[in-house]
Amino acid sequence: MSDAIHDGPEADVTLVREELFSLCRRVLMRHGFSEPHVEAVSDALVAAEMDGSRSHGLYRLLGFIDTLKNGAVVPDAEPVVEDAAPSVVKVDANGGFSPYAFRQSVPALVTKAKASGIAILAVNHCVHGTALWVEIERLTREGLVAIACNPTQSYMAPHGGRAPLLGTNPIAFGWPRLNADPYVFDFATSAIARGDIELYRRQGKEMPLGWGVGRDGNPTQEPGEVLDHGAMLPFGEHKGSALAIMIELIAGPLIGDMLSVESSEHDQGRGSLPYHGELIIAMDPARITGSAAPQHMLRSERLFELVQQQGARLSSQRRYQARRRHHEQGVTLSRALYEDILRLTT
Incomplete structure (x- = not known):
């Protein structure tokens, strides 16, 4: 967590991907989730955060831990x-x-x-x-x-x-x-x-x-x-x-x-x-x-090109842009959310 950017007690916090993943791991391991669950859940939440899908990113840790405390999930379940x-x-x-x-x-x-x-x-x-x-x-x-x-x-x-x-x-x-x-x-x-x-x-x-x-x-x-x-x-x-x-x-x-x-x-x-x-x-x-599959898949590219020629956006395009931007600049969490998540590690 040493790379987090802090500009004051109320400032937002910027974390790189590895720090987001580490924060997820700390929370989930602190509450007794098995290693396979820690890895799989952290991957999913960090992927969402990196793509700007805030409603499905690290914010979800709050609900995950509440669900555990309610006895509504098995932390070491083996599929x-x-x-x-x-x-x-x-x-x-x-x-x-x-x-x-x-x-x-x-x-x-x-x-x-x-x-x-x-x-x-x-x-x-x-x-x-x-x-x-x-x-x-x-x-x-x-x-x-x-x-x-x-x-x-x-x-x-x-x-x-x-x-x-x-x-x-x-x-x-x-x-x-x-x-x-x-x-x-x-x-x-x-x-x-x-x-x-x-x-x-x-x-x-x-x-x-x-x-x-x-x-x-x-x-x-x-x-x-x-x-x-x-x-x-x-x-x-x-x-x-x-x-x-x-x-x-x-x-x-x-x-x-x-x-x-x-x-x-x-x-x-x-x-x-x-x-x-x-x-x-x-x-x-x-x-x-x-054997014609590659030819037909290429035909789909025409549709995507025609959509974009009209100035329209392809679904998930903004996510991919956010992903590249966040890999370069990190992800900024609100100070309040960051503090709430940190409390889950203690």
Whole structure:
């Protein structure tokens, strides 16, 4: 931590990647997480912080440790990987955080996808609190096209409703590219990620209208009213609502795991991170279109070029820019967040 930049007692703190990783490790090891979980979780949180995804970066350590203190996660859980079918891998996270379970099951998923052209990974009984794009990028590095999604807890009202029922239910997609960063998107089906609303509350700021309703079902700009008494809203009205329901089904009952409402019931009001499952689909262009795969993948580059010619931005472009900038300049954390995280190391 010696390289941290301090300009006064209230100044923000700038850390390089190695210091961010060290800080994560100190927190997680202090609270008894096993070494594989420490490494996998730290990788995911630091990746998000380096890419400017603040709602899924080191801020998440606060929720991770609260979840542990609530008895809602197993800090040394050992995932069990099962060869369930020719194109199906299952991994039982046994109540641990999801990054280690994903890491353990990736080799089998990649092997099956490259053998059959498509394979799915069902992660069961995991506690989830990290960004999906981290996993998606890992698969694009294997030359695979990938989709990932999961329920959460019942934080969001369906379109036309007023009470929490659906999860924020993120969905992520990744497309590998030659000599370029992969095309990746990762977004919640809610109007905004829950972590972003939490950050507004932490900063004492009002949030934009349209993100949620209060206990009376009316729109509100008070983050605490939405998080504690009301409900988040789907993006695109009925469209986001329908996608959220789809994710509930294919990443819940289809893989033998919980709906968001069941995850909330499991939590029993403790306020822990969600306990549920995750579905990942991996597809291999080389098996689907054979020797013509490189030609067809090059055709996708035309689409990306045409998008950018209109002045539009490709999804994840800002993340990659932030990643390069933060590798050079470090990441700046607010003094308040930095101090809160440091307290977790004692």
